[in-house]
Amino acid sequence: MLKVDSVCAGYGHIQVLSEVSLTVMRGEIVTIVGANGAGKSTLLRTIMGSLPTRLGAVSFLDQRLTGLPPDRVAAAGIRLVPEGRRVFATLSVEENLRAGAYLRPKAEVTLALERVYATFPVLGERRRQLASTLSGGQQQMLALGRALAAEPRLLMLDEPSLGLAPKVVEEIFEHLTALRGAEIGILLVEQNARKALAIADRAYVLEHGRVVLEGAARDLYRNESVVNAYLGGKS
Template identity: 55%
Template sequence: MLKVEGINVYYGNIHAIKEISFEVNQGEIVTLIGANGAGKSTILNTISGLYHSKTGKIEFEGRSIGHLPPHKVLALGLAQVPEGRRIFARMSVEENLEMGGYTRPGGEIAASLEDVYQRFPRLSERRKQIAGTLSGGEQQMLAMGRALMAKPSLLMLDEPSMGLAPLLVEQIFEIIRELHAAGTTILLVEQNAQMALSVADRAYVLETGKIVMEGPAAELLEDDKVRSAYLGE
């Protein structure tokens, strides 16, 4: 479904992403794990079209998308929940969700809003509230609901567990499982390797801009190197 081949991204002189290749198949949950600064967010933002790679290619459902601007990537069904949630803090919850449906025809917005409110009843209770006043967990739900408004076939999540209490992390991952069960393919970037590997089908391990390991998530969860480097054992 998504195929990334040999991309390189630079920030000025810093070679942030080095010859990255990986793929996500229809119906999978794939995770990219790695320490802070390994280049995980840069990869997602390159797929989303915020950055462009001068080499290699990115294909989505057989179409080359590496040169497309972000709004065209989204229109193909590839949405991202960015790192740090990046909700529009001065807008209401509902306006945030409406922004999520920005590329959809106006007539379909109301139905999608209802879907999101059904999945996240907390957002429904707070639809008129200014988004900046929500708690961290609610903001994460809003960021996810906002991305779902675009009806993506592939949802990319960047550190959805960041800064959340363990109970909320459980809740967010439960939602990820539900979205997956409902037919959404998921590309998950996480520092919380334990949670990410337990939910994913396959995983790639990143170190300083390079993929150093890949395989079924269950196997990586048992791998000694992964356990010592990322699971704190």
């Protein structure tokens, strides 16, 4: 459903991504593994349209996304759970979810919110609270809930486990696994490569802005050089 074809992107004079190509199929979890600064976040922001694509093309469900602004990319059915969560701190929990469901017809919004509350009961309990008063883990749930309130066709997550307690990380990965098999595609960027490879179908290894390795997640998990570079050597 998502096709990234030889994309180059960066900031100012700095080229971060060099001819990155990848695909995500319907119902698939794809993960991007790589060291800090490899360009993982840049890639997600470029797909989202928040950073311009300098060369190459991005397409989604036969629609060309290259050069489209983020609101149009969102309208195509893609949502990003950004690095650092970036919930709307001055909005309540419910308003954050309504912001996520912004493009949906009015009649569907209530149902969308109920679904999110059913998935994350803690958000329902705190629906009137300001997002800034939530704990880090709850904010991550909210960022995920905000994306799901849009019922996206493709969900992209940028380091969802960053800075969270292991128990919370476990819970978030359970939610992602539960999403598998629906019509939704998932593109997951994660520093916790071991966890990401464990739930993913396929994986790409990004190094200095280039895809250096790709394959079934299972195979990469067993690949010695990947294990040494990103999984801390022991496996």
